[in-house]
Amino acid sequence: MPLDTTFPTIIQGGMGVGVSGWRLARAVSTTGQLGVVSGVALDVVLARRLQQGDPGGDLRRALDAFPFPEVAERIWRRYHVPGGILPGEPYRPVPRLGLRPHSGRTELTVAANFAEVFLAREGHDGPVGVNYLEKIQLATPAAVYGAMLAGVDYVLMGAGIPSEIPGLLDALSAHRPAEISVTVAGAESGRRHTVGVDPAALYGPLRPPPLKRPRLLAVVSSDVLAVYLARRPETRPDGFVVEGPVAGGHSAPPRGRLRLDEEGEPLYGPRDRVDTGRIAALGLPFWLAGGQAGRRGLARALRAGATGVQVGTAFALxxxxxxEETLRRRLLDAASGGTLPVRNDPGASPAGFPFKVASLPGTVADPDVYAARPRLCDMGHLRAPYLKADGEVGYRCPAEPVETYVRKNRPESDTAGRRCLCNGLVSAIGLGQRRLDGYAEPALLTLGQDLGFLRDLPGDYTAADVVAHLLHESEGGLG
Structure with a gap:
């Protein structure tokens, strides 16, 4: 079976916060495959990298290319620290996500997504994508607009139902004001809350030329959702990434009543198996994800009618x-030696989805480290909006202080075992917050549960090695 050259055969997964950063995406894209940057919390990532002094000058170069120079200069003046902040000095916070318009937050989000995609696209003509979580609705319009300003080729979106994203892409490609619905717990049926972005507030009186509309790939874990999205033009994506439960990061919960195995992990059954034939019948390209980096994974996907595979963990290592380099090497050594448990924890994520936690000593996976961490929610990307008794919208997160969460009319049981993914994932890329009392945020690490591919790769390998491995393993299995 010949490869379809219309679309990439391999998609590099958009992982964590900054794990799939611009350097990784660019390395994959230069091979001709789809390199993907994570679009999650890029406002924090940009602000903290600037406060580190922008070593190498990459962000200065990206901001110099930003089409709205006055915005870029405001961000530079606000966050850049020549030579970097002192060891132990806390990072300056960024405005938290919310429903109320905030020009500084919007500018930072747009510029951060522009910079990450710009740097990923620099110096080659390979395809570049950006990955978002539908669950983080409050950031989506501004984030997507920034990526589109940089010429992103694909938008990938999971952890929810991205039914309004095709319309968002259509509007933003013409620089029109655009908005999406926001789920607000307790809101009356029929009352719509929205968040949006008005490009004119950034570009001023002279409208720029139209933007390229990127292709949208919906990340799904069921053929039912794929059929639902494909049935109407206004919700139809340009393709699907079909993700299995062993993939890293968040995964869909099992259908039906939640049952756990003896290790406390969700049990998946026949109802969770995806009918790839039904997805193929939709006539849209699709890629299989989750445990696809092993031998003959790509060949099996192609035989199932897929265009290719999405691989995350192999690229994450x-x-x-x-x-952060020390963490990467520790993870790689433990995974290669077969001593790295990766648990699909049903209660770790504040988002309510099962989340893969790599059990590396000294990280938040360690019960002692988790217990010693002061509970706080100061980044808030996974906060959920809810309607307060006075009719105003508030925000809550089950990883925030227990008493604070309970005051917001939620049971204490919701908070048990919840990890602060925001702080933990940012710490994993070397940007962890340092508190005034000297406390440093520990890392939280996520990988997929299928690590068998490591036996077929060099000891300390590159992104190009992963691509070569995947394409080589498909040879002989395509007939």
């Missing part, structure tokens, strides 16, 4: 990964 390569040299160009955005993981």
């Amino acid at each position: 390569c040299r160009e990964s955005g993981l």
Whole structure:
């Protein structure tokens, strides 16, 4: 079976916060495959990298290319620290996500997504994508607009139902004001809350030329959702990434009543198996994800009618990964030696989805480290809006202080075992917050549960090695 050259055969997954950063995406894209940057919390990532002094000058170069120079200069003046902040000095916070318009937050989000995609696209003509979580609705319009300003080729979106994203892309490609619905717990049926972005507030009186509309790939875990999205033009994506439960990061919960195995992990059954034939019948390209980096994974996907595969963990452990280098090497050594448990924890994520936690000593996976961490929610990307008794919208997160969460009319049981993914994932890329009392945020690490591919890769490998491995393993299995 010949490869379809219309679309990439391999998609590098958009992982964590900054793990799939611009360096990794660019390395994959230069091979001709789809390199993907994570679009999650890029406002924090940009602000903290600037406060580190922008070593190498990459962000200065990206901001110099930003089409709205006055915005770029405001961000530079606000966050850049020549030579970097002192050891132990806390990072300056960024405005938290919310429903109320905030020009500084919007500018930072747009510019951060522009910068990450710009740097990923620099110096080659390979395709570049950006990955978002539908669950983080409050950031989506501004984030997507920034990526589109940089010429992003693909938008990938999971952890929810991205039914309004095709319309968002259409509007933003013409620089029109655009908005999406926001889920507000307790809101009356029929009352719509929205968040949006008005490009004119950034570009001023002279409208720029139209933008390229990127292709949208919806990340799904069921053929039912794929059929639902494909049935109407206004909700139809340009393709699907079909993700299995062993993939890293968040995964869909099992259908039906939640049952756990003896290790406390969700049990998946026949109802959770995806009918790839039904997805193929939709006539849209699709890629299989989750445990696809092993031998003959790509060949099996192609035989099932897929265009290719999405692979995350293999790229997360390569040299160009955005993981802090010491953590990356510890993860790689433990995974290669077969001593790295990766648990699908049903209660770790404040988002309510099962989340893969790599159990590396000294990280938030360690019960002692988790217990010693002061509970706080100062980044808030996974906060959920809810309607307060006075009719105003508030925000809550089950990883925030227990008494604070309970005051917001939620049971204490919701908070048990919840990890602060925001702080933990940012710490994993070397940007963890340092508190005034000297406390440093520990890392939280996520990988997929299928690590068998490591036996077929060099000891300390590159992104190009992963691509070569995947394409080589498909040879002989395509007939």
